[in-house]
Structure formats: C-alpha cells, structure tokens
Amino acid sequence: MDQLNVDVAIIGAGTAGMRAYREVSQVTDNVLLIESGPYGTTCARVGCMPSKLLIAAAEAAHQGARSAEFGVAYAPPEIDGRAVMKRVREERDRFAGFVVDAVEAWPEHHRIKAKARFRSDHELELDDGRVVSANTIVIATGSRTNVSPMFKGFGDRQIVNDDVFNWEDLPHSVVVFGAGVIGLELGQALHRLGVRVTIFGRDNLVGPLTDPVVVNRASEIFVAEMDFHPHGEVTRHARSDSGGVEIDYEVDGTSRTERFDYALIATGRRPNVDDIGLENTSLERDDRGVPVYDVFNSRCGDSHIFIAGDANNRFPLLHEAADEGFAAGYNAARYPSVRRFAKSSPISVIFTDPQIMMVGMSFRELTGQGVEFRIGEVDWSDQGRSRVMLVNQGVLRVYGERNTGRFLGAEMVGPRAENVAHLLAWACQSNLTVNEMLERPFYHPVIEEGVRTALRNLNLALEMGSETPPRCLDCGAGS
C-alpha cells in the first residue's frame, strides 16, 4: 500500500483550500492539496460569478420598462435566451478558467486528484488506495445544495443552482423552492428574463434578513413584482406527465395546481462533512456533523485538524472562506503554535433588485444577546437621489448602542445596498460612533444621504443628536 507522508494535507481545492495552500506553501514544500472534483471554486463555477452574470442580463431586460417615466420609451426587448446563457457560460468559464490555471500552475507534487476520507486523526485514505499521513490536516471540502427527499418526485426535472448555469437556453417556467439568497437572486433574474417563475419561501423569511420591518418591506416589494409566496403551502410535488413538474399549493384557502418545466431547489446548503470519515477521528461534532471548531483560528477542538470555508457552514461567503482558509493554513503550517485572528466586520449582500444587505450585528443577534440598542430608519421612497433615478423603494434600519453611541449594525433592502454595506461595515470595523459617522462627508445628491438620514434618526433615538428640520433643506433638497 502506497503511503505518503506530508507536513500538511488540505482536503478540497476551493476558495478556502487554495487560500490555506497559499499560506502553507510559504512555510513547507511538503504539502498536499487533495481534490476529488474538477478544479475551480463554488464561487466561480456555480455561485457568485455566474449568478451575477444572469442578474446583469435580467437587469438589462428590466431597464426598458422603467425608462418610460424619464420620457424615454422602449419597445419590449427581444430576449435571446441562448445568447443570454451563452454569455453567462462563457464569462463563467473565463472566470473559472483563471482558477483552474492557477491551481495547475502549482507544483505537481503538491496536488492529488482523489477523494479523501479520514482513517484516523492523522491518516487519510484516498480512493485510489493510497494513504496520506499528515502532521496537520485542513478540511476545506465545501458544501452542496441541501435537497429534501420530499422533492424526489420531481425526478430529473429537479435542479439546483449548478444546473441553471449549464443551460443552453432559458426554459419557459421554473418553480423555485426557497427564498434564501439563491432562490431570490435566481428566481427574480429568471422572472425578469421572461421565464414564468413562482417562488415558495418558508416562514415569511426573505433572504437572511432578521429585522421584521426590513423583512416585511422586502417581502412587499418582491410580492408586488413577481409570484412570490413568502410562506408557501405546497401540498403535492410530482413529475408531470407532460414532461415537467406539477405542484399543488394553497393560496387563501383555495388549492391550485400548476405546471413548470423545472423545480429549482434552493432550500439551503449543507457542508460536505458527511462522507469524509469524520467518525474515524476523535473530533467532537455538532448536530450538523460539523467538527466543533474555533472561528478565530479555524482549529477543531484542541486538535491538529483545521476546518475552513463552506465545510463549516458558518458564513458561506467567499471572503469569509478566504479568511478562514488563511487562518487554517497559517496555523496548520506552524502547528503546535496556533494563532487567533480578529474577524473583519460581518457583511452580506443579496443581489436582488432592490438589493438586500446586512452588516455588523443583526437585529436578531442584538435582541437575542440583550444588547441595549436604539434604531434609526430611512424610507427610500422619498430619498432625493433614489427618486431622481427611480430606484426609490426600500428601507434601511441602523442600530446604535445606548450610552456609548457606537454603531452596531444595519439591515436594508433598497438601492445600491452593496455599496452602502461597505461604507457601514467599514464604519463598524472602525468602531465609529454615530456622531463620528455624521461628521464624515456626504456628497449631494447621493444615495448615501439616505444613510445620513437614518443615522440622524438613530442619534435622536440615542438622545445624542438634535432634531434636524424636515427634509433637512440646507443639507440638499430632497436629501
């Protein structure tokens, strides 16, 4: 039996694994990166990049109808589904190709194409029969869509996000299960590209939002635009005789039956830790089967094993995966010396239209932890610049700590949320007070002036600021 002895073994060559490799390879040449599938990250292949490509096309398809109010009239566009999907695939392949090129440029003796399973705390069994013995190990196996067995009846018409990006053409109709990030982003994009879409959510949740005011507003906005059921009551799922899928669901007490070409399952993701032999290790695992680990150093318990990225399912976001991969690689290479790394301020963005964002502590975390905080709010519908651009819908809620005035976090649905999120996440990481944020410049007329209004309202709620006159005239008309 072939035995390989290495300093560090990394299971998975996605974002976290690549980042870990980059750290480890600076310290030792005796490192092995083990990948069972094709190279390329979830983000580049089936995640952030292709979804944003589809969304860009969808926004283009949506622009024309919005323009009439400006005095600029477009006839409805011709949406060439094959051309739309061709650009999505080609650009996706280009981005993913960079990743593959990078990995393949790394020394061959650092890489193995195989599926690895733990045989013991220090040993990995490969599916080609070899065994890897490692001083330290990084688990970076990623995640996959969590498909409930209840969808089994859809047969080959049941798809996940990965499948969408391989389409050659747009289908006529899709039913989407799940109103999380993937369900909302893809569902709305397909809807805008002319696909008949119905989205079923659960428990009236909208993406990861937790502030009831923001959840409700987001829900109203998406319900108004498309066939979105925030708490869908689907009573039957089946493969339909005509080749698609068929569902029964209830609306206002009446039952309906509808048929679609595909059922897109977007009911969350699960970490790929169920088939890597963790039962052969001494690691303690939580109820999802994920090893108990420290989020600040990526270390599992007090072991020599580290976990990073979607495999721990904590923040399934690219930038978090990269940070965790860094910590895991840094520590795996230097073990038993283990260092903790401060986390950057939390930030998440959903690329719906309007966009959704959350930064810092969420409303649920603040209330759950009993933090004494106050809330400031702005309604985007009357915000000057948003109104000028006809993107004036949504709400921003900002949270500040009572007595210290420190800015704690925000939740929002509204225009340019991705940009507002960075401004606020950076302010959060800088530990700014609301007053300090208000001392910073706000140009005119910009979306950021809406942030100022929310912060002023927050300052007032904190009893740390004075009332500003209505519409704060000398701050710019309609700011």
Place this chain on the structure above:
Amino acid sequence: MDQLNVDVAIIGAGTAGMRAYREVSQVTDNVLLIESGPYGTTCARVGCMPSKLLIAAAEAAHQGARSAEFGVAYAPPEIDGRAVMKRVREERDRFAGFVVDAVEAWPEHHRIKAKARFRSDHELELDDGRVVSANTIVIATGSRTNVSPMFKGFGDRQIVNDDVFNWEDLPHSVVVFGAGVIGLELGQALHRLGVRVTIFGRDNLVGPLTDPVVVNRASEIFVAEMDFHPHGEVTRHARSDSGGVEIDYEVDGTSRTERFDYALIATGRRPNVDDIGLENTSLERDDRGVPVYDVFNSRCGDSHIFIAGDANNRFPLLHEAADEGFAAGYNAARYPSVRRFAKSSPISVIFTDPQIMMVGMSFRELTGQGVEFRIGEVDWSDQGRSRVMLVNQGVLRVYGERNTGRFLGAEMVGPRAENVAHLLAWACQSNLTVNEMLERPFYHPVIEEGVRTALRNLNLALEMGSETPPRCLDCGAGS
C-alpha cells in the same frame, strides 16, 4: 430713512445662508435674512438636482444600446424631449418647492426681500431705501456663471446651465464651452438624449481631475463617446443667420465651421461679491475680489463679517456650503467669541458616465506640497464585477504616505465612483493606513474589490505589503 437694527444680518438665502440662519436663530430672535431673488438654492433650482434628473433620463436612453451584449436586444428608444424636460422641470420644482416652503415658514420679521449693499462695515443699504445696521454680517450671496465677453456674439442663443432646465423641449444641437463639471455632465447627458453636441475644453483638462493618468483616461473615454475636444481651438463665435450660432474651429490643422441651436457657456462660475459694496468696507480682498477669510471659521480677516458658500468660491459644493454656513452662523451669533471647525475630508463627484471622483488630497496638491507619497492603481477594464455589468472602463489611483502608510487621497474615472468616493473619503477622515483599509471586509463580487486591488498595489509600492498572486484567485475569481 428707515433704519433696522439687528444682531445678525445674513445676505443670501441659499444653502449657506439658510444653514447660517438656522444656527443664528437658535441664539437670537433679532436676525435678518436678506434675499434679492426668488427663494430656493442654486443646488435645487439650477444645480445638482435638475442636472441629475437630466442625467437619469440620459442613462435610460443609453441603456438600450448596452444591453445587446447581455442577449437582450432593444430597438432604439423613442426619446420624447418634451416628456424628458417635463419630468426634469416638475421634479426640480418639487425639490425647489420644499426649499421655498421652508424659508416661508420662518418668521416674517426675520426675512426681507431686497438687494443689499455694504455702506460700511456695520451697515447695509437695501434697494428699497432702508438701512440695516448689524453687529455681525454673513455674506452668502452665492455665485453665477462666468461668461466671457468673447461669447457676446452669440446674442440670445448664448445660454447657461440655468436656462437648460427651463427648456420645454430638447433642441437639435448645442455647442458646449467648458469641460468642467457642468459642461461635461450636461454635454454628455444631452448627447445621450439625441442632441448633437460638441464640447470644447481647455488645456486638456477633464473636470477637476489633476492626476495625469486619470485625466488621460477620462479624456480618452469621453472623446471615444462624443465630439469632445479637450483643447478646443475655436477661432470665431457668431450668431448665425439661420437663427442659431456658428463657430469656426481647428482640428488637426484644418478649419471647420459648424452651426448649433445654442451655445452653452460652462466656463466656470464667479462669486457674487462684485456688486455688494465691499469697497465700502475695511475688508481686505483677494484678486478675485473675495474678502480674505479663514476657511475653518468663515471669518473675514479679524472682522465681525463672515462669508460662506459659493460666495467665497472655494469649494462650490453643497455640503461644503452647508458646513461653511454652519460655521458662519455659529460664529456670527456668538461674536466676538469665534470658534474654528475641523473640515470633513474633501470629496467631489462628477456625475458623468463613467463617473469621476476625487477624495482627500489631489495629485496636484500632493506633488505641489512636496509630500512623499506612493501610488497604487487599478484599471477597471479587467475588474470582475465591472466586467459582469459591462461597466468596465476607467482607472482608480490611490495615494499613500511613505513611511506612515497613511491613506492620503484618490482620483478616479470609473464605475460607481460616487460610492467609492464615500468609502475612501470616510477612510481618509478616519486616518486609516492602507493596511488598516485592507483589513476591512470586501464582499464578492463587488466594485469595491477594484479598490482593494489598487490599495494592495499601493501597499506594495509603500513596501508595506506583500505581492498578491495574479488575479488574487482566492479573493474571488476576477475580483
């Protein structure tokens, strides 16, 4: 002769004057706000707001052509000039109406409609014959377009920005003199709305940009889109017989004659201080006729007279006018106690497409003051998210102080410059180092990742960071 005795007299009820009034009226009831024209700010009536309304329509007209590459084909839009201008005027009137309502809600004995001129350091002569004697005075008389006499030949076809926003319909053709903020914003917007536009700049300048790399890129982009001559050689200006204007100009040594409906003069603005009797005061004036004043307390010399807003012509920006008005009002009300106020970090944005922005210290200031600094750069053409949205053009240059690593400023032409400007201006005001900025979160895929690339390059140039791998793969494909 009627004589009014007041604690504080404020000349001009624009942004600066209104802000000053708001401070003064908290301290004394004996205040007088003197305005000779209609109420409403430059910003709301003829500046930021109506220009952004026109630009929003122009972007809508431009979207359709951009969409084909997404697989979404639009026929050219029908641009209804009357409808375009109707929305611009109606929304402008709405915004300006808020301002008028606010001023008119203030006590009547605080307001006078009259033109005021200094008779002495403490006395103002009104054009209705009355005299106002004041302990302290705030000059907030604003600015107007600087029209060179050389344009006289255009007669009634010579227009300024104010006139554009009163149009009932779009004209067929406009020649624009000046490639500053107003010339570029309005010129490009009219061009995109189907008006035949030629823009003549001077000295190859583009807006307020000072970094030669950014100036050149901006120039290339705008020259490629429209008939823009960054250094126009116009040899003759005349009213044409056919009712419009006629100009001769030279391109590559050949002379051309062209006719347009209007000549829009956008060659800068001049402070309204030439007709307010400053010669009757003891104030020292600079070569533009503006009283010498302290930018941190708005005070003219060591006098009891303050100046704020466009009247001092230093930063003709709404938020600066408001800040200066605050300082002027605060100090005029409390004189002889005078306080200095820290300025917020400089920020300016030009709403062309792509947008232009500058924050912190400009390239010219840094080199002029002999600051030892380094430069980081990102070219937007290969930035992932920009490419996804097909807005991938432009360049960002960021400046950092050698040895301290402190972030000093930036200049940019490119996507979402207005949002990037806020992120960077806030970082500047927070005195962050480049390393500290890089510790802050960058989501994926976002425009802000381009900022990160520029900051990483800057850190490398400062010898304070390590080389990142090409395309920084684990930071997100194409980030």
